[in-house]
Amino acid sequence: MADLTTDFLGIRSPNPFWLASAPPTDKEYNVRRAFEAGWGGVVWKTLGAEGPPVVNVNGPRYGVIHGADRRVLGINNIELITDRPLEVNLEEMARVKADYPDRALIASIMVPCEEEAWKAILPRVAETNADGIELNFGCPHGMAERGMGSAVGQVPEYIEMVTRWCKQYYDRPVIVKLTPNITDIRGPARAARNGGADAVSLINTINSITSVDLDAMAPQPTIDGKGTHGGYCGPAVKPIAMNMVAEIARDAQTRGLPISGIGGITTWRDAAEFMALGCGNVQVCTAAMTYGFRVVQEMISGLSQWMDEKGYRSTSDFVGMAVPNVTDWQYLNLNYVTKARIDQDKCISCGRCYAACEDTSHQAIAMSPERVFTVKDDECVACNLCVDVCPVEDCITMEELAAGTVDPRTGRIVPAEYGNWTTHPNNPAAVAAE
Amino acid sequence: MSSPYAPGIVPGRLPPETLAENFLDLHPPLDPHEAHVAADRCYFCHDAPCVTACPTGIDIPLFIRQIATGTPEAAARTIFESNILGGMCARVCPTEELCEEVCVREVAEGRPVEIGRLQRHATDTMMARQGHPFERAPATGKRIAVVGAGPAGLSCAHRLAMKGHDVTLYEAKPKPGGLNEYGIAAYKSTEDFAAREAEWIMGIGGIELVTGRALGQGLDLEALRHEYDAVFLGVGLGGVNALTAEGGDKGGVVDAVRFIEELRQAPDRGTLPVGRNVVVIGGGMTAVDAAIQSRLLGADNVTIAYRRSRERMAASRYEQDLAASKGVRLMFNVQPKAVHGNGAAQEIELEITEERDGALTGTGETIRLPADHVMRAIGQTLVTDAGLELAGGKISVDRSLRTSLSKVWAGGDCASGGDDLTVTAVAQGRDAAEDIHRMLMG
Numbered sequence: 001m002a003d004l005t006t007d008f009l010g011i012r013s014p015n016p017f018w019l020a021s022a023p024p025t026d027k028e029y030n031v032r033r034a035f036e037a038g039w040g041g042v043v044w045k046t047l048g049a050e051g052p053p054v055v056n057v058n059g060p061r062y063g064v065i066h067g068a069d070r071r072v073l074g075i076n077n078i079e080l081i082t083d084r085p086l087e088v089n090l091e092e093m094a095r096v097k098a099d100y101p102d103r104a105l106i107a108s109i110m111v112p113c114e115e116e117a118w119k120a121i122l123p124r125v126a127e128t129n130a131d132g133i134e135l136n137f138g139c140p141h142g143m144a145e146r147g148m149g150s151a152v153g154q155v156p157e158y159i160e161m162v163t164r165w166c167k168q169y170y171d172r173p174v175i176v177k178l179t180p181n182i183t184d185i186r187g188p189a190r191a192a193r194n195g196g197a198d199a200v201s202l203i204n205t206i207n208s209i210t211s212v213d214l215d216a217m218a219p220q221p222t223i224d225g226k227g228t229h230g231g232y233c234g235p236a237v238k239p240i241a242m243n244m245v246a247e248i249a250r251d252a253q254t255r256g257l258p259i260s261g262i263g264g265i266t267t268w269r270d271a272a273e274f275m276a277l278g279c280g281n282v283q284v285c286t287a288a289m290t291y292g293f294r295v296v297q298e299m300i301s302g303l304s305q306w307m308d309e310k311g312y313r314s315t316s317d318f319v320g321m322a323v324p325n326v327t328d329w330q331y332l333n334l335n336y337v338t339k340a341r342i343d344q345d346k347c348i349s350c351g352r353c354y355a356a357c358e359d360t361s362h363q364a365i366a367m368s369p370e371r372v373f374t375v376k377d378d379e380c381v382a383c384n385l386c387v388d389v390c391p392v393e394d395c396i397t398m399e400e401l402a403a404g405t406v407d408p409r410t411g412r413i414v415p416a417e418y419g420n421w422t423t424h425p426n427n428p429a430a431v432a433a434e
Numbered sequence: 435m436s437s438p439y440a441p442g443i444v445p446g447r448l449p450p451e452t453l454a455e456n457f458l459d460l461h462p463p464l465d466p467h468e469a470h471v472a473a474d475r476c477y478f479c480h481d482a483p484c485v486t487a488c489p490t491g492i493d494i495p496l497f498i499r500q501i502a503t504g505t506p507e508a509a510a511r512t513i514f515e516s517n518i519l520g521g522m523c524a525r526v527c528p529t530e531e532l533c534e535e536v537c538v539r540e541v542a543e544g545r546p547v548e549i550g551r552l553q554r555h556a557t558d559t560m561m562a563r564q565g566h567p568f569e570r571a572p573a574t575g576k577r578i579a580v581v582g583a584g585p586a587g588l589s590c591a592h593r594l595a596m597k598g599h600d601v602t603l604y605e606a607k608p609k610p611g612g613l614n615e616y617g618i619a620a621y622k623s624t625e626d627f628a629a630r631e632a633e634w635i636m637g638i639g640g641i642e643l644v645t646g647r648a649l650g651q652g653l654d655l656e657a658l659r660h661e662y663d664a665v666f667l668g669v670g671l672g673g674v675n676a677l678t679a680e681g682g683d684k685g686g687v688v689d690a691v692r693f694i695e696e697l698r699q700a701p702d703r704g705t706l707p708v709g710r711n712v713v714v715i716g717g718g719m720t721a722v723d724a725a726i727q728s729r730l731l732g733a734d735n736v737t738i739a740y741r742r743s744r745e746r747m748a749a750s751r752y753e754q755d756l757a758a759s760k761g762v763r764l765m766f767n768v769q770p771k772a773v774h775g776n777g778a779a780q781e782i783e784l785e786i787t788e789e790r791d792g793a794l795t796g797t798g799e800t801i802r803l804p805a806d807h808v809m810r811a812i813g814q815t816l817v818t819d820a821g822l823e824l825a826g827g828k829i830s831v832d833r834s835l836r837t838s839l840s841k842v843w844a845g846g847d848c849a850s851g852g853d854d855l856t857v858t859a860v861a862q863g864r865d866a867a868e869d870i871h872r873m874l875m876g
Contacts, residue, residue, distance in 0.1 A: 348539070
């Protein structure tokens with residue numbers, strides 16, 4: 001069986017599956033259960049400064065998007081950082097770390113953007129023997145109104161400044177958790193690196209209103225007739241998270257900066273995808289909140305089986321392997337021509353490909369009176385929509401036209417050589433091929 | 435209180451609580467969550483095969499999507515626009531041979547979208563929550579006689595009333611509904627659904643129900659043609675084919691349709707007599723309904739004896755399996771040769787048959803089964819032709835449901851060309867109404 005042991009910033013954990021800083025990691029009780037269930041590490045629920053703890057709403061704090069059969073696709077939350085006293089959390093962290101020395105334990109921290117505040121809390125966190133800290137520059141609700149969380153994460157200068165303080169007053173790894181509520185994730189990531197961060201973790205939750213109660217005419221979750229935007233997470237945010245991870249992994253200024261991937265990871269495959277895009281490990285929250293801690297067992301067995309099948313001996317063998325294949329649109333090969341192919345043996349004649357193509361695409365699928373669906377190569381632009389809407393896996397596939405053959409749509413011979421937009425004759429800024 | 439083993443045809447074979455349980459809804463309705471999950475399985479096919487397979491052409495993908503988005507009332511409206519008896523059809527349609535048979539998920543996985551149960555969810559929801567969903571068009575002053583208040587007649591009357599015509603709906607029996615009320619298994623129409631549905635349909639207004647009248651019983655087709663602007667005949671098949679076997683007139687030999695009718699109308703099923711050894715002759719839905727209900731009343735042995743092979747049986751495989759699951763024995767390729775007994779039936783003698791090139795012949799080899807209650811379910815016949823041209827023993831109609839007489843339309847089981855399904859009768863009643871409307875209004 002493949003070895004899932006992960007070394008992330010020198011922090012070893014028996015597997016790459018950590019629980020993200022979130023409601024599931026707020027207390028010793030939960031974290032012990034998580035470790036017993038097999039989680040490789042835990043990022044403790046975000047600690048605030050000494051003094052009276054924050055208070056949470058006493059009405060509902062989660063909203064949800066359901067798929068079929070009430071499958072949870074996304075959750076949003078308006079819960080703040082830990083509402084328990086700092087001292088209690090620190091004592092619990094110390095006890096848990098002592099009892100589980102082989103697991104990663106990270107302290108998430110969010111205190112005001114003042115050097116004194118960070119200088120005060122960091123030594124106390126160090127005393128717990130936690131393996132590192134994660135700076136919560138991400139929460140988009142509540143705390144952001146007080147100048148913390150995403151309010152910091154949206155200002156690269158603040159990120160760099162606070163990161164620098166942490167590196168100055170704390171001698172273990174510093175992970176900077178980034179907010180996706182920005183226009184270009186590379187700015188915050190570069191700032192973190194410039195401040196000396198050992199790693200970034202992303203994404204934190206996305207600002208959202210999940211639903212509106214049409215009777216109360218208020219967003220949900222609704223607190224006494226009012227609602228507020230909350231942080232969105234779960235499977236629905238995974239594509240957004242993966243793009244941001246990939247942008248950082250391939251950016252010239254942040255390339256090589258370790259990444260802890262977060263955002264809708266629900267299965268081993270999700271984790272493998274994040275890791276292929278450059279994440280040294282992953283953090284999970286919504287899947288645990290939906291199914292309980294034992295989902296990690298599927299993640300462990302699944303990743304292990306896949307690694308065995310692929311011949312990867314350790315996770316570092318495949319981390320980042322997909323990064324070189326993430327490129328800009330302008331470098332995509334315009335001479336790569338494909339056509340949709342419908343496997344008539346697999347086709348169940350639902351006609352969804354036809355409806356999608358006829359109504360919303362290129363009228364490239366023909367339907368016979370006997371409900372046989374075929375692709376018109378002279379119309380097919382290979383958009384892939386038919387593949388996407390077909391309910392039968394692998395029934396419709398994209399077949400590459402061999403170089404030298406004629407594309408019936410354009411009447412042109414498919415070139416053998418690579419050719420992209422930068423050299424295309426239609427591009428006013430084209431660079432003449434030398 | 436008798437028992438399943440008591441000899442002869444006797445009532446009270448089962449205790450009341452067992453009887454009540456036996457005649458519960460065959461398929462309990464889907465609750466809203468179940469409906470949501472079931473609806474989500476629909477692929478919303480383009481030019482969907484299920485719609486093509488539905489005799490009334492209900493827009494099935496649309497109504498299922500309306501259920502999936504939490505608007506079962508809108509779904510019901512979609513159904514009722516095509517089929518005003520959508521509630522009953524959801525209960526009695528052989529969906530396994532219609533919409534669900536061609537569902538692409540049946541083709542792909544052997545498990546279709548549960549169209550019938552979803553239709554029931556939608557129609558039940560609307561019928562429980564609000565009154566009649568349609569309004570009548572302005573009055574046309576036209577008067578139409580609809581003879582027979584079964585599925586065809588109700589459907590026709592409703593569509594005519596909706597178009598603004600005034601309808602007199604004649605019915606031979608005391609209650610409307612036709613076979614829905616008198617002829618189908620009780621577990622398919624629980625809680626008096628057939629009667630409630632008929633009343634709900636007539637809730638549109640403009641339909642005057644006159645019971646106790648039939649062609650030849652107070653009604654004369656010529657007089658109706660003169661009195662009304664148009665006449666629709668949905669009189670069904672009131673006659674029953676006789677059993678030609680020797681001893682077919684012995685005590686205990688009955689018509690399955692009468693047995694079912696009595697069962698449907700009985701206020702207390704504990705008073706219904708049924709044999710210890712029941713043999714039902716036939717292979718259609720009536721045979722299956724009679725056989726299963728005999729078992730449910732407590733008959734010890736129930737056999738369906740069908741003269742041809744299983745594949746030829748009119749009752750669907752689903753219905754055959756349902757019968758088997760209730761403990762009914764299905765015998766194929768046997769035909770009745772004689773009923774034996776001293777006055778009352780005691781045994782039935784069945785001759786084994788074979789089919790060669792479609793022709794059925796007896797082999798001469800016979801089997802005897804104990805049989806104190808023999809039910810004929812070998813087809814029904816038209817009671818009167820009322821002077822109309824016939825085709826295949828039924829009233830001859832063209833594609834517009836017009837008969838050989840001007841101003842007279844016909845549909846349902848009495849009309850030629852149909853397949854004796856409730857849903858087909860509904861479609862014909864509706865289509866006849868549309869044709870009548872076009873003809874009257876030019």
